[in-house]
Amino acid sequence: MEVELAFSGWSGILVLMLYGGLMLAVGVYAFLRNRGVRESLDEYYLGGRGLGVMVLFFTFFATQYSGNTVVGYPPTAYRLGYQYLVSVPFFIMIIMVYLLFAPRLYALGRRFNLLTPVDWIDLRFRSKKVTILAAILMLYGLGNYLLEQFVAIGQGVSGLTGGTIPYQVGVVFFIVIMVAYSWLGGMRSVAYTDTIQGIALLFGVFTLLIGSLIYLGGLPTAAETMIAEAPQKLGAPTGGSLTTWFCLLVLVGIGAAIYPHAFQRIFAARSERTLKRSFIRMAYMPFLTAGVVFMVGIIGISAFPDLTTAESEQLVGMMANALANQNAFFYWAMVLLFGGVIAAIVSTADSVLLTFSSIISNDLYGRYIAPNAEESRKILIGKLVGVAAVxxxxxxxxxxxxxxxxxxxxxxxxxxxxxxxxxxxxxWSRLNTQAVFIGMLAGTVLAAAFTFAGLRPLGVYSGLWGLLLNLVLCVGGSLVSQVTEAHRQRAVEVIGWQR
Structure with a gap:
């Protein structure tokens, strides 16, 4: 993520201050707009379940496409060439997985007033150990994701300002702003800032592509360079590389679709029709975002040939510098691009923080510690624990x-x-609760053990080995140990299926 920009400095600071002020203004607006509304879990964490098509679309977009997509994908495309075209199916796979469950989950969310994915697991299995284990895994994943975004924010701010603002100061500055507007307006603040940042990111990405096509050569020029100097970059993945990319498709496709903060956007939709219309728009985004930054990386092969791996990590900064030197328009467009990249990272982090707090307040504190507490107190506990985690x-x-x-x-x-x-x-109404718990726990232990040991048998990621064991135990256990008729009937009442 760290990008050194020759044109950065006080212009970068100005843009960052502008983005920061705009985010705070959105938080104040959301707070004032809902000042007379009784504070509730639904209002704070789901925006009153009333997000419209465009706001829902952009908050989904911000969830799936962080600023890392813009600065991290082109260097990989530069190094791998057309093999990295697989980055586009990554995001198509996510949409396909969404469509497996999102409309049905939305209907159940409305029917049973679900707030978080842990809410759904508790409703479906009525098992304290399954619910708590799922909550712990989700909190770990969310905390891990927040850490990733914080590191990226600091590196991005340092790069955009040419080191004028140190890495650590950049982290603290934007985190304070993020916590402030999230605290003030909850989901509405997050969704509105996601919309602004999504528009900024799209503008920046297309400006970068257009400038690259005009001044740095197009795809034919890049192809000629690859034919002459690196013909392997024109080929498709084979052998072990093919296995790796297939595994990444499954891992990212399923993993990103079940982000806990993505689940909350499903529950926050105004209607099922709104949800489906936002997904229709999301279906184009793999081509308009991942596809565009992939082309930027390919163009970089001819614009800056023979970069080392470490040097290629600075590719987007190099291309932005080259464009910024052309004229005043591209100078400010590139400054705005990197400001938008940082803002997009913040927009991903705010979504994660909000969901982290909701699991604490609703699923752990509200369900097991103080079930009779007022909703305003549950929200306060979630906010405080969220700040402590930050x-x-x-x-x-x-x-x-x-x-x-x-x-x-x-x-x-x-x-x-x-x-x-x-x-x-x-x-599946016959899914056995005990089998679900054993499968989830065993899969987690195996995945963690393989990850920390650095093992990847047959080139398959450790998370997929864990998922395979998880599924074998979960499905096999359910087939061998049938659920009681009472449990099956209750599952049928919840999901409405006899299977």
Whole structure:
């Protein structure tokens, strides 16, 4: 994520201050708009379940496409060439998985007033150990994701301002702003800022592509460079590379679709029709976002040939510098682009923080510690614990423990273990609670053990080995140990299916 920009400095600081002020203004607006509305879990965490098509679309967009997509994907495309075209199906896969469960989950969310994905698991299985284990795995995944975003914010701010604002100061500055507007307006603040940041990110991405096509050569020029200097970059993945990309498709496709903060956007939709219309718009985004930044990376092959791996990580900054030197329009467009990248990272982090707080307040504190507490107190507890978690993560992010990629993968390895309970539970009334718990726990232990031991048998990611074991135990256990008729009938009443 760290990008050094020759044109950065006080212009970068100005843009960051502008974005920061705009985010705070959105938080104040959302607070004033709802000042007379009674504070409730639904209002604070789901925006009153009234998000319209465009706001819902952009908040989904901000959830799936962080600023890391813009600065992290082009260098990988530069190094791998057309093999990295698989980055577009990553996001198509996410939409396909959404469509497996989102409309049905929305209907159940309305019917049973569900607030979080843990709410759904508790309703479906009525098991304290399953609910708590799922909550812990989701909190771990969300905390991991927040750490990733905090590291990216600090690196981005430092790069955009040419080191004028140090890494640590950038982290603290934007986190304080994020916590402030999230605290003031909840989901409405988050969704509105997601909309602003999504528009800024799309503008920046297309400006970068157009400028690259005009001044840095197009895809034919890049193809000629690859033919002459790196013909392997024109080929499709084969052998072990093919296995790796297939595994990534499954891991990212399922893992990103079951983000806990994505679940809350499903519950926050104004209607099922609104949800489906937002997904229709999301279906184009893999081509308009991942596809565009992929082309930027390919164009970089001819614009800046023979970069080392470390140098290629600065590719987007190099291309932005080249464009910024052309004229005043592209100078400010590139400054706005990187300001938008940082704002987009913040928009991802605010969504994660809100869902983290909701699981604490609703699923742990509200369900097991103080079930009779007023909703305003539950919200306050969620806010306070969320701020405490942010402080801990900031201390960790102060000196990052690993690369962004390592943090990114580890998140999915664990989070994906909740998929059988979340998705199979929607359709299979004979799913056994004990089998679900054993499968989830065993899959998590195996995935974690393989990850920390650095094992990847047959080139398959440890999270997928964990998921395979999880599914075998979950499905096999359910087939061998049939649920009681009373449990099956209750499952049928919840999901409305006889299977």
């Amino acid at each position: 402080v801990v993560l900031v201390l960790i992010a102060w000196y990052p423990p690993g690369t962004l990629y390592q943090i990114f993968v580890l998140k999915f390895e664990v989070l994906i273990q909740t998929a059988p309970a979340l998705i199979l539970g929607l359709y």
